[in-house]
Amino acid sequence: MQDLIIQRQEGLYCPVGDFYIDPWRPVDRAVITHAHADHARTGHGHYLAHTDAQGVMRARLGNINLQPLGYGEVVEQHGVKISLHPAGHVLGSAQVRLEHGGQVWVASGDYKVAPDTTCAPFEPVRCHTFITESTFGLPIYRWEDDAAVFAQINAWWATNAAAGKASVLCCYSFGKAQRILSGVDASIGAIITHGAVEPLNKAYREAGVALPATRTVSEVANKEDFKTCLVLCPPSATGTPWIKRFEPYSDAFASGWMLLRGARRRGGYDRGFVLSDHADWPSLHRAIGATGAERVIVTHGSVPVMVRYLQGQGLQAGGFQTEYGDENIEEKQLIAGIEYAPNAIENIVNAVA
Numbered sequence: 001m002q003d004l005i006i007q008r009q010e011g012l013y014c015p016v017g018d019f020y021i022d023p024w025r026p027v028d029r030a031v032i033t034h035a036h037a038d039h040a041r042t043g044h045g046h047y048l049a050h051t052d053a054q055g056v057m058r059a060r061l062g063n064i065n066l067q068p069l070g071y072g073e074v075v076e077q078h079g080v081k082i083s084l085h086p087a088g089h090v091l092g093s094a095q096v097r098l099e100h101g102g103q104v105w106v107a108s109g110d111y112k113v114a115p116d117t118t119c120a121p122f123e124p125v126r127c128h129t130f131i132t133e134s135t136f137g138l139p140i141y142r143w144e145d146d147a148a149v150f151a152q153i154n155a156w157w158a159t160n161a162a163a164g165k166a167s168v169l170c171c172y173s174f175g176k177a178q179r180i181l182s183g184v185d186a187s188i189g190a191i192i193t194h195g196a197v198e199p200l201n202k203a204y205r206e207a208g209v210a211l212p213a214t215r216t217v218s219e220v221a222n223k224e225d226f227k228t229c230l231v232l233c234p235p236s237a238t239g240t241p242w243i244k245r246f247e248p249y250s251d252a253f254a255s256g257w258m259l260l261r262g263a264r265r266r267g268g269y270d271r272g273f274v275l276s277d278h279a280d281w282p283s284l285h286r287a288i289g290a291t292g293a294e295r296v297i298v299t300h301g302s303v304p305v306m307v308r309y310l311q312g313q314g315l316q317a318g319g320f321q322t323e324y325g326d327e328n329i330e331e332k333q334l335i336a337g338i339e340y341a342p343n344a345i346e347n348i349v350n351a352v353a
Helices: 051-061 146-162 176-183 198-206 223-227 263-267 281-291 303-312 326-334 344-352
Strands: 006-008 011-014 019-021 029-031 046-050 066-069 074-077 080-086 094-100 103-107 129-134 166-170 191-193 230-233 249-254 271-273 295-301 316-319
Touching (some): 176 230
Parallel strands (some): 166 249, 191 230, 249 271
């Protein structure tokens, strides 16, 4: 029986339907799981994505030929039934379900199963073959509840404000910034966002997501607000003239990579908050198990570890080589130089077997 999805140089391809999922090179028809830059790229002839993703996609990609689709709605392409289902990653993120000839495949894109008020919650989709990410596919990655992390962020912000210092929290502009906004205590002080963050806040608000009031630097009338404010900006803003106006300040980075020993030190941040928009090790395996899939294909991340572990659980498991992960380049730089010992994969698999 022909596979519904194969790997080609342009990306993940459905031969029967003649379309791609999150292709990294220009193609005629592309189904997009979410609007992060490594999954939603320019140059495609036709785009299909969830309705809530279209605002960000049009802002980032310009005047594209985009067909929006709601969760659970079905369209057909050459006899292949296509539907989108919540991935819980960012606004409008979706898993792509394909059905043809008695087969059901699901390509998950990026996903998390933790609750998040800024996007639709992850929905397990029953299938024969499941394509999963593995960004944090190592057993060391286990996240705290969001409430505990937000309590840490609020306490740090309040302490800095009492000392007359700004709190500069570096995070990714799309998804992470809005999730942080949804959980912080806005009564502590003003919230100032970088110019890369504010347009995305607008897209979230237009999609009906409730966020606290934010201001850009140009909208701050009283400079005294800088002494008690929370600043949300991308990591690339550090070391630029823009950031100097907040001095004195304490800085931090919110990322799943902050769980790694030494990551904060290499990044040069005062604090690190462990907060990820990807599933941790236990969640990855709960999500995979909930699909009922007997075959799992692993992409971008800790592919060899995940494949070996899944095979040990009795599943048919393999990997696809993809070009996803570019939106995490600054996070990758934080952990540059970390290499596994020659027997690391074997040791990790044995430790969790």
